[in-house]
Amino acid sequence: MDLTPQQLSQYNGTDPSKPIYVAIKGVIYDVTTGKSFYGPGGAYAMFAGKDASRALAKMSKNEEDVTPNLDGLDEKQIGVLNDWVQKFQAKYPVVGRAALSFNFYATSCPAAEFMVSNTVRSATSADPTIPGKLLRLLFHDCFVEGCDASVLLQGNGTERSDPANTSVGGFSVIDSAKRVLEIFCPETVSCADIIALAARDAVAIAGGPEIAIPTGRRDGKVSSALNVRPNIVDTSFTMDEMLKLFNSKGLSLDDLVTLSGAHTIGVAHCNAFSDRFQPDSKGKLTLVDKSLDTSYAEELMKKCPAGVSSSTTVNNDPATSFAFDNQYYTNLLAHKGLFQSDSVLIEDGRTRKQVEAFANDQESFFRSWGESFLKLTTIEVKTDDEGEIRRSCSFATTN
Ligand code: HEM
The missing domain is CATH 1.10.520.10 (Peroxidase; domain 1)
Known part of the structure; x- marks a missing residue:
């Protein structure tokens, strides 16, 4: 049985009718008999439903270490991990393999x-x-x-x-x-x-x-x-509508805020945000969405006047268009989110704090990006x- 990370996560002990699985180095073990450790409330509950190779190698219980990624581990840590493999092999039955692995092409196509x-x-x-x-x-x-x-x-x-x-x-x-x-x-x-x-x-x-x-x-x-x-997701979606869709893909509210940070690069066609403006009787655009910064709105209306060619684009991030950085969040706080679905992130009490944190600290955005991106790529x-x-x-x- 090959399990994707998402399938594996269903065996995390929260459903008492299902066994509990933990994977090490891509091999999945049924650890249900060790429920007191890996079940809800157990000292190692954070490993359940996941490949915990890195965490075991580092003897760490940090959420960010609960991953199969072994990059940068030293020889001693790899030795500790191999000891864990032996312990698991002796104690728990193997039920399958992880469908995805780091360096999957190491032998079949190393480059x-x-x-x-x-x-x-x-x-x-x-x-x-x-x-x-x-x-x-x-x-x-x-x-x-x-x-x-x-x-x-x-x-x-x-x-x-x-x-x-x-x-x-x-x-x-x-x-x-x-x-x-x-x-x-x-x-x-x-x-x-x-x-x-x-x-x-x-x-x-x-x-x-x-x-x-x-x-x-x-x-x-x-x-x-x-x-x-x-x-x-459509730009007109409410926060609840966006969240429902993200949740259905196994992504959380934090993942939504983090992955929206993708709009720190790239472009949008004028019609992608035309719902924020309306033509008056003379065909001139006026701002209908009052949550937008007025000078930014002027700039957008100049670049995308009524009747503009359908191929015209503007940069998603007006400040640092081609750099993947935390500028997107700074833009949001300055009411310069291009889509309504961007602006919603500062208007909603559930997400505003996260936006502020990312705007203040690029490193924390990058750390979260790593985690959310991994989830996105394994849907x-x-x-x-x-x-x-x-x-x-x-x-x-x-x-
Ligand atoms: C949360 C809801 C989201 C909505 C409503 C949304 C909507 C849009 C729209 C309307 C565009 C402009 C497309 C165009 O006119 O060419 C766009 C561009 C873009 N989106 Fe999103 N998006 C969302 C989330 C995401 C996520 C999760 C990612 C990736 C992780 C992403 C990555 C991008 C990128 C990189 C561009 C620029 C594309 C380019 O330069 O061609 N978006 N998005």
Whole structure:
């Protein structure tokens, strides 16, 4: 049995009818007999439903260490981890493996991650808008049918053909990376992994945090435009509507605030925020959304007057457009959130404090970004026969 991080998290002891699982180095153990340690209220309850390799190696109970990522551990810590493996093997039955793992391609295609980051880097040096496109592409992939590259499939009635995806870009970068990978490692690296890695690299190239993400996703065979609208957030959504959708993907209110920070890079077409203005009788735009800073609103109306071309765009972050930083949160506090769904984050008492904290401390935003991004990239990941490794990212290989 292969379990995705999301599936594993269901065995965290909160449902008494289910066993409790803990994974170490990608192997999942049934630790139900050790309920007093791993069950609710137990001293190691934070490990339940997770791969706790790093935490065990470091003998740490910090939430941020409860991850399979072993980057930067020293020899002694790896030794401690291997002792834990032996203890678990002696005490608890193995029930399966983690579907995703760090360095999944270590033997099958060791240069896979390097090839993706090289492709993203050269595409970005030719076109600085690429990081924004790749990051949004990931969001639209993962929220509809999970992170399975279903957004890339071409054809009538696919996700890609839905109007909500018209302004999504970055496809050619994924295709370029896949072309290179097919030469060196044919039919090995999934398009779903390429999207996730490319978005991860895009953030780092734009100055954001460098993070390790697990790989091993498989490509989906299903892609329907009908699935797009019910799963993609609209700028007119209330906080409760956004939260409901995020929760349905296993993401929390904190993840919503953190991942919205993606709007610190990239662009938006004028029609994406036209609901904040209204033309008067002479066709001149006026501000209807009074929560917006008036000089910022003037600037937006100048760039996007009534009747503007549908291809005109403005930068999401008017101050540091191409830098992945915490400026988005500073903008929000100055009432310069571009979409209504951005402004809501400071108007709602449940999220304002988090916005203030991120505006004051970029490091804390980056730390949270690492955690929330990891969750985003593992939404409803496909395993085994649920997916395949496509030869071309635009078309399913088998039906
Ligand atoms: C929370 C609700 C969200 C809403 C309502 C929303 C909505 C939008 C809209 C309307 C655009 C402009 C698209 C265009 O006109 O071209 C946009 C751009 C963008 N969004 Fe979001 N978004 C949300 C969350 C996210 C998340 C979670 C991410 C990624 C983690 C993300 C990443 C981006 C990026 C990077 C861009 C710029 C795209 C580009 O430069 O081509 N957004 N978003």
